[in-house]
Amino acid sequence: MSLPSTIGPPAESGTGPRFFLMGHLPLYAALLFLLMLFWSGARAWREPVGGGPSPAAAxxxxxxxxxxxxxxxVLAVMLAAVLLQPLQLPLIRLLEGGRPRLPGAGATRRRQLARKRSWEAAAALPPDGVLAPEQVQRAGAAGHELRRRFPLPDHLVTPTALGNALAAIGDRAGRPYGLDAVAAWPRLYSVLGEQHRALVDDRRDTVDTAARMCAVMALTAPVSAVLLARSGWWLALALVPLALSWISYRGAVQAALAYGESVQVAFDLHRFDLLAALRLAAPAGQADERALNVQLSDLWRQGVPLDPALRYSLNGDAE
Structure with missing residues (x-):
């Protein structure tokens, strides 16, 4: 299965609102923070005047x-945003725990597996005995969270919460219908209605913007520490971008969970629109639907030819 980070809307040009939100805002925030430190007199190469940086001077x-x-x-930020745009997908994959692997990835993946086991235990019901309604409700809620936060097979579990939330989308979105979500999504996305496509795009934009803010602020923190190295207790200001990076990462995880719900709904409501666009007749039942979707997924994922006996529907009736 392809990386779940590929489940997203098509990339926009450098002038669209998605690009401005994702590419420009994090850079403006980082630049403003660093410039205010610099203008306040924070310099690693000389002693600050008056005992520390001066906000008034900034x-x-x-x-x-x-x-x-x-x-x-403004032009500098625009240029940096354009140059960094091709790195967005590698950035998401890095935050997912993909390549390149960060130090300690093995230990963090084991912690993620332990968390998955905790959710599985909370979602499990005893095989016998009478259960109170609140116990069933708690188990159901835990099972819902388990499906949102983790892929079903253990080998798809990643070292990060963001990676697992995105992997869960690729694993579960088309599973009830026999569809490989990663292979089917670029085709399904093209037949979504305008209202649902706008919802999907908005939620994916939130994921990407939060991820970019996380990375930019994580890089801003050490630069701030260098500028403030000789400023005494003002060095604590370097924790501000570090805290913003952590908050942005947690926001990206929550945004990924919401994005996964919108992708799941897209498969629930629009999978037959995809069949219509492919000029294929709607299957008669669930078994026929799964058999057809397995064939389509194999074609899109591995290039396996469709069954020659498969018949097309040009005007709503099988030919």
């Missing part, structure tokens, strides 16, 4: 910027 410098200087800063 605001004074910011207020005195000329139009040309602001244009240069």
């Amino acid at each position: 605001w004074e410098t910011a207020g005195s910027l000329r139009a040309g200087e602001l244009v240069v800063l």
Whole structure:
């Protein structure tokens, strides 16, 4: 199965709202934070004047910027955003726990497996005995969270919570219908209605923006620490981007869970629209649907030819 990070809307050009939200805003936030530190007098190469950085000096410098200087800063952010755009998918895969593997990935994956076991235990019901309604409800809620947060097979479990939330989408979205979600998604996405496509795009944009903010702030933290290295207790300000990075990562996980729900609903409601677009007649029952979808998934994933006996439907009736 392909990486679950490939389940997403098509990439936009460098002028669309998705690109502005995902590419520009995290960079503007990081640049503003670093410039305010620099303008306040934080320098690693000299002692700060007056015992530490001066916020008043930073605001004074910011207020005195000329139009040309602001244009240069905006163009610099735009250039950086364009150059970093091709790295978005590798960034998501890195935060998923994919390649390149970060140090300690094996230990974190074992912790994720342990968390999955905890959810499985909470979702399990005793084979016998009378259960109270609240016990059944708690087990059902735990089972729901288990399906949202983890893929079913253990070998798909990743070292990170974000990776598992995205892997769960690829594993479960088309499973009830015999569809490989990763292989089917680019085709299903093209037949979604405008309302559902906008919902899917909005939730995936939230995932990507939070992931970019996480990475940018994680890189901003050590740069801030270098600038503040000789500023005494002001060095604690370097924890601000680090905290924002952690918050952004947690936000990306929650956004991925919401995104997974919208993808699941897309398969529930629009899978027959996909068959219609392929000029295939709607199957008569669940068994026929699964058999057909398994054939289509094999074709899209591995290039296995369809059954020659398969008949097309051009006007809603089998030919």
